[in-house]
Amino acid sequence: MSACVTFDDLTLGYNSHPAVHHLNGVVAKGSLTAIVGANGSGKSTLMKGIVGVLRPMAGACKVAPDVSLAYLPQQSELDRSFPARVVDLVTLGLWPRRGLLGRYRSQDRETVTKALSAVGMEGFEKRPIDTLSGGQLQRALFARVLVQDADMILLDEPFNAIDARTITDLIALIKRWHGEKRTIMVVVHDLDLVRQHFPEALLLARQPIAWGDARKTLAPENLLRARQFHEAWDENAPWCAPEKAHNHYNPAHVDSHGHVVHASHNGAA
Amino acid sequence: MLALFNYVIAPFVEFAFMQRALAGALMLSVSACPVGVFLMLRRMSLTGDAMAHAILPGAAAGFLLYGLQIVPMTIGGLIAGIAVAIGAGTVARLTIQKEDASMAAFYLISLSLGVLMVSMRGSSVDLMHVLFGTVLALNNDALTLIGLVAALTLGILAIFWRALVAECLDPLFLRSVSRLGSPVHFIFLGLVVVNLVAGFQALGTLLSVGLMILPAAAARFWTQRVEIMCLLAIVLGMLSSVCGLLLSYHASLPSGPAIILSAGVAYLASVVASPRGVLLTRRQRMAHRTA
Numbered sequence: 001m002s003a004c005v006t007f008d009d010l011t012l013g014y015n016s017h018p019a020v021h022h023l024n025g026v027v028a029k030g031s032l033t034a035i036v037g038a039n040g041s042g043k044s045t046l047m048k049g050i051v052g053v054l055r056p057m058a059g060a061c062k063v064a065p066d067v068s069l070a071y072l073p074q075q076s077e078l079d080r081s082f083p084a085r086v087v088d089l090v091t092l093g094l095w096p097r098r099g100l101l102g103r104y105r106s107q108d109r110e111t112v113t114k115a116l117s118a119v120g121m122e123g124f125e126k127r128p129i130d131t132l133s134g135g136q137l138q139r140a141l142f143a144r145v146l147v148q149d150a151d152m153i154l155l156d157e158p159f160n161a162i163d164a165r166t167i168t169d170l171i172a173l174i175k176r177w178h179g180e181k182r183t184i185m186v187v188v189h190d191l192d193l194v195r196q197h198f199p200e201a202l203l204l205a206r207q208p209i210a211w212g213d214a215r216k217t218l219a220p221e222n223l224l225r226a227r228q229f230h231e232a233w234d235e236n237a238p239w240c241a242p243e244k245a246h247n248h249y250n251p252a253h254v255d256s257h258g259h260v261v262h263a264s265h266n267g268a269a
Numbered sequence: 270m271l272a273l274f275n276y277v278i279a280p281f282v283e284f285a286f287m288q289r290a291l292a293g294a295l296m297l298s299v300s301a302c303p304v305g306v307f308l309m310l311r312r313m314s315l316t317g318d319a320m321a322h323a324i325l326p327g328a329a330a331g332f333l334l335y336g337l338q339i340v341p342m343t344i345g346g347l348i349a350g351i352a353v354a355i356g357a358g359t360v361a362r363l364t365i366q367k368e369d370a371s372m373a374a375f376y377l378i379s380l381s382l383g384v385l386m387v388s389m390r391g392s393s394v395d396l397m398h399v400l401f402g403t404v405l406a407l408n409n410d411a412l413t414l415i416g417l418v419a420a421l422t423l424g425i426l427a428i429f430w431r432a433l434v435a436e437c438l439d440p441l442f443l444r445s446v447s448r449l450g451s452p453v454h455f456i457f458l459g460l461v462v463v464n465l466v467a468g469f470q471a472l473g474t475l476l477s478v479g480l481m482i483l484p485a486a487a488a489r490f491w492t493q494r495v496e497i498m499c500l501l502a503i504v505l506g507m508l509s510s511v512c513g514l515l516l517s518y519h520a521s522l523p524s525g526p527a528i529i530l531s532a533g534v535a536y537l538a539s540v541v542a543s544p545r546g547v548l549l550t551r552r553q554r555m556a557h558r559t560a
Contacts, residue, residue, distance in 0.1 A: 051445050069445065077441040082310060083493045084438055092435055095446045100432055128493045148446075 004029040004067055004152055004183040005050055009059035011240075012042070012049040018057065018240070019045040021207045027185065029064070029151075032178045034194040034214060035187045037204035037226060043187045044074060046204065047154050050185075063152070067183070068096055070150035072141055074157050080130050086140050087125040090115060093147030115146040120169055135166040142170055152183040159188065171197050191218055205229035280518045286405050290514055293407045293415050293471050294528060297480055298506030300419035301464040303426055303499040305485035308461060310437050310495070314482050316368070319376040320458075321465050321478040323353035325383030328466075328474060333386055337398065339410045343466055346474075350462030353379050358455055402473030404514070404524040411470045418467035422460055429453055434495060472525040479529035480506055487536040490543035505535050 005027040012020040020042040027033060035043045048054035049061050051071045063069065070093075090112050091104070098104060116122055119139040124132075132140065138158060145153060155174075159167050175197070177184055185202075188194050194201055194214050201214040205226040210217040281287050308317050327349025331341035357375045361368035407415075426433070432453045435443040444450045461481075468477025484505035488498045513528030520527075540546050 053441070053444050071442075071445040073441050073445075078439045079437060082438045083489075083495055083498060084434075085493070088434075089438065092439065092442060095431075095435070095443075099447075100449065101428065144442075 002029050002064070003027070004031070004064055006062045006064075007059070008062065010049065010056055010061050011058040012045050012054055012061075013057050016057070017237070018206065020049065020204070021240075022059070023208050025208070025211055027183060029183055030178075030181045032174070032184045032199055033186070034198040034201040035185055035204060036189075036191065036194060036201050036218065037209075038229070041204045041226070041229065042206050043204055044156050047071065047073075047156050047185070047187065050154060067152050068148075068150040069152050069154065070145045070148040071154045072145055072156060072158060074160070078137075078141075080132075080137070082129070084129050085125065086116070086121065086127050086129060086132070087112060089129055089140055090143045090147055093144035096148055096150070111147055112143075115143040116140075118146055119143045119173065135162050138162055138170070139166065142173060146173070150182070153177055153185075155184070155186045157187045157189070159190065159193070167193070191223075194218060276519070277515060280515065287514065287518065289407045289412060290404045290471075290524060291510065293412055294404060294480075294510035294514065295507055296412075296415045296419045297464075297468055297471060298484070298510055299503055300415075300422040301468060301477075301481040302484045302502035302506040304422060304457075304460050304464050305481035305483075306488065306495065306499045306502050307433060307437065307457060308481065309485045309489060313368075314486070316372055317461060317465070317478045317481055319372050320350055320354065320461055321469075321474055322383075323376040323379040324350040324462065324465055324469065325474050326379050326386055327383075328469065329383045329386040333389065339408070339414065339470060343414060343470075346466040346469065347462060349379055349383075350466060351459060354458040354462055355455065358458060362451065398473075400473050400475050401523065402469055402471050402476065402525050404471040404528065405517070407471060415467045415471070418463050422464060425456065425460060429456060433457060472528065476525045476529050479532060480509070483529065483532035483536045484509065487532070487539040490539040490545045506532065509535055 003026045007023045007025050007027075010020060010023040011018050019040075023046070035046065037043050045054065049056060050063065051069060052063075091108075093115070094104065094108055094111070098108065113122075113125070116124060119142050121136065121139050121143060124136070124140070129137065129140070142158070145155075158170060162170070171193075174184060174186065186198070188198070195218060198214045200212060201217040202211040203209040203217050203222055203226050206229055209226045210219075210222040281291055305317070308314055324346035327345030327347065328342045329345070330349075331338070331343070331345035335341040353372075353375045357368060357372040360366055360371035360375075364371075429449075432443065432447070432449045435447075436450055436453050436457075440450060443453075464481060465474075465477050468480060471477070472480060484502040485498070487505050488501040491501055492498050509532035510528055512531040514524060516522055516531065517524040517527040541548055543549070
């Protein structure tokens with residue numbers, strides 16, 4: 001099993017305060033992982049670190065060289081008042097293939113149409129994006145991810161404020177991607193959903209609490225440990241010294257898939 | 270029919286200065302209006318206004334050193350505008366301060382410098398010329414400059430169109446698939462500066478932003494597609510140029526304000542009468558469909 005992403009003592013954060021603290025481990029190619037944790041526990045930050053829009057404060061996050069990424073952020077930066085149609089939004093997903101100047105071909109238009117029907121949005125091509133409901137917009141964004149046709153897919157809280165039927169459809173799509181051997185990481189808050197549909201989970205509370213088989217990761221004692229972390233920054237927190245970093249967090253070893261789950265340097269692959 | 274010809278066509282046929290003015294204003298419309306559409310869609314309409322003020326010290330420096338000559342004033346304006354754009358953009362991207370605040374700070378510094386420099390020379394006629402321009406006195410140099418700027422603008426818009434749209438619609442997505450996000454923003458700000466500088470000979474530093482924003486703001490009411498919005502803005506800008514020049518000719522009004530006021534009329538008419546304007550959106554509320 002080869003590595004898709006390798007975290008090497010990765011620390012990510014803002015203003016010298018860590019949001020993800022000393023994360024080690026490997027995301028295997030073809031794995032489907034839920035990222036779980038309280039608000040402020042570093043889930044979105046970790047995604048930004050993998051995508052590369054946020055640089056590590058320490059350590060490294062290495063994405064395997066031939067891996068293409070698709071990233072669905074929490075919706076905040078999409079300008080819904082922009083005069084675009086659903087088809088324009090989904091067509092953005094062709095960027096990795098066509099780039100800035102590549103001409104769109106007839107098969108590209110077909111790809112977009114197929115993606116829209118795969119998310120149950122056929123007939124919505126010409127609708128302006130400011131007329132879509134939250135669920136419809138999320139479906140359209142999933143269609144864009146489909147069009148991107150990436151090896152690794154990162155979804156940041158894709159099920160927020162989404163109704164049950166849409167969640168079922170989107171989960172089916174995620175499982176289809178999993179079947180196609182793509183590597184998928186999803187930030188999820190609904191633990192039952194994780195237990196039901198995700199083989200693996202990473203429980204974050206700034207530091208990694210547990211990582212591995214989803215049901216074991218979400219065991220009560222791990223959730224209790226995750227709950228004990230303090231979301232607020234301590235403005236005067238002491239500086240994290242290198243030698244201290246080695247062993248001040250110890251995630252539970254719930255490794256049923258045979259890949260390394262360690263907080264200490266020495267064991268990390 | 271003949272009366273119409275005399276009124277609308279004859280001024281442009283008879284007088285070379287009217288032909289030059291028309292050529293300059295039409296080229297400015299082609300170039301500045303699509304830039305204005307993106308400025309508006311990025312919620313940076315007032316940034317255009319700020320930039321127009323920011324080029325003043327550069328133009329003033331050129332004017333102080335070389336008198337009322339187009340090349341030094343243009344180069345000075347370009348340098349001042351680009352310095353302010355880069356300064357404000359850099360502060361916005363590197364710190365927590367948003368671009369509106371950093372832009373306001375930089376343009377105010379620049380504007381006060383400019384006023385200081387113009388007042389050192391001290392002739393108010395010259396100051397009026399820099400502030401308000403004279404489209405009726407465009408010489409060959411000015412027309413060449415406007416033509417070059419129009420060609421450059423259209424070329425860059427064509428090349429970076431996809432990135433520009435993506436940067437407006439979903440900037441984080443663009444950053445996740447490409448490194449063009451920041452460069453495209455600065456290239457766009459550069460286009461704004463270049464077009465303002467091209468416009469200030471004809472319309473003055475204060476009003477050159479008018480031909481950029483008003484047709485774009487008017488076009489926003491008529492369509493939901495960016496491409497069509499840009500074309501419509503160009504058409505509206507051209508119509509405003511023709512109407513404004515005729516108004517200026519027949520009523521002996523200053524040409525710059527006449528052009529911008531014509532564009533203003535197009536804007537107000539769009540606000541009231543367009544499909545997405547005040548009247549029709551109110552009327553539709555009375556009746557609704559079943560689904």
